[in-house]
Amino acid sequence: MDSVQQAAVVVISEVIGGRNLNQVLKQINQAEQLFTPQQRGALQDLSYGTLRYYGQLTRILDALLNKPIKDIQIRYLLLIALYQLQYTKAAQYAVVDFAVNAVRKINPAASGLVNAVLRNFIRKKKELLASVAQTEEGRYSYPLWWINAIKSQYGSEAEALLLAGNQHPPMTLRANLKRLSTVDYLTLLTQNNIQARLIEPDAILLEHPVAVDKLPGFKDGLVSVQDAGAQYAAGFLDVQPGMFVLDACAAPGGKSAHLLESADINLSALDKDELRLARVNENMQRLKLNATLLTGDAAQPSDWWNGKQFQRILADVPCSATGVVRRHPDIKWLRRLADIESFGQQQQQILNALWPLLEIGGKLLYVTCSIFERENQQVINDFLARHTHASQLPVTAAGMKQGQLLPTELHDGFFYALLQKKA
DSSP: OOOHHHHHHHHHHHHHTTOOHHHHHHHHHHHOTTOOHHHHHHHHHHHHHHHHTHHHHHHHHHHHOSSOOSOHHHHHHHHHHHHHHHHSOOOHHHHHHHHHHHHHHHOGGGHHHHHHHHHHHHHHHHHHHHHHTTSHHHHHOSOHHHHHHHHHHHGGGHHHHHHHTTSOOOOEEEEOTTTOOHHHHHHHHHHTTOOEEEETTTEEEESSOOOGGGSTTTTTTSEEEOOTTTTHHHHHHTOOTTOEEEETTOTTOHHHHHHHHHSOOEEEEEESOHHHHHHHHHHHHHHTOOOEEEESOTTOGGGTOOSOOEEEEEEEOOOOOGGGTTTOTTHHHHOOHHHHHHHHHHHHHHHHHHGGGEEEEEEEEEEESOOOGGGTHHHHHHHHHHOTTEEEEOOOOTTOBTTEEOOOSSOOOEEEEEEEEOO
């Protein structure tokens, strides 16, 4: 491809067509061998940013057009340019020139239209932004069903929650406690001129994100990148030395590794995707940890379970990922309302299937990165209603309400429920 903008057009087109953003970016970066690291970074910014504000940008573009654009590539090119004009520091003239040059490769006859639309936005920017903010999709940049669901569940908290999902996510680290303490790693960061501070539960928040290869000791397994909200899992599950533990949906392996760093346990890491399980293995090797890797479906234990019960089970189940939308803005445009119900049913199946694998007195930690109750406490309530020998134990953390952790400037959104099997 001749330009980053043209590559971004392909990315947006593929994602809106139903594909995963990270997979599309990986495919394009592999194909475009001539792309420099700077170009790859620019492509990621254009793709993530345009999708993050896609709702607002589409309404701005519609307000600028006298009639719809039939060529979808030109439409996406304009959305990308509008993102640059509104949310980046790129010079306005440069954005317009790049867009005009890019459209000439797609449809030369449309170069005048692209030039006129973008210059019109620059002239009318203030009034256009005020106008589209009158619509909920234009104000929040989410599908209307998502906005309505959040408002219904969270009431007065809804607006702050929606706006938080459009912010850039924090970068937090977890020191490998098998190798050094969190305080020691914080000192190591300071020595390398990387500003950071400790936050709960025992996470290190970077003041400014950096590439992982810039983190001291990363390749040697001293540290991992893991959201602070996800780091609560190991503490809540309360693993003790010698325990047999199952991580039932393990990939990419962050929580598995954290459990192994917390105590000398016998961990089985399960995932039904062999490629994703390979990532777990890579993480284990980097961190110099040992786990038994199993390929299989958590909802079908008969295919992989050896009959020996576990004392602890981590069920980080598939979900809508609505709590991590800052990191995956494509989720907003890939999810449908019906998906939430579908995930809830799938989660119930996994929970029911894993329960017999837990010994009496054992604990199962149910985790999602969703903010929708249908995938969270409602699943637990339905489970408890059918399993009288299960009880829900309290879990607490700063800002957590009934197991729900909402996205903040410190962490993403997660739900936790700790269940114990009674005699």
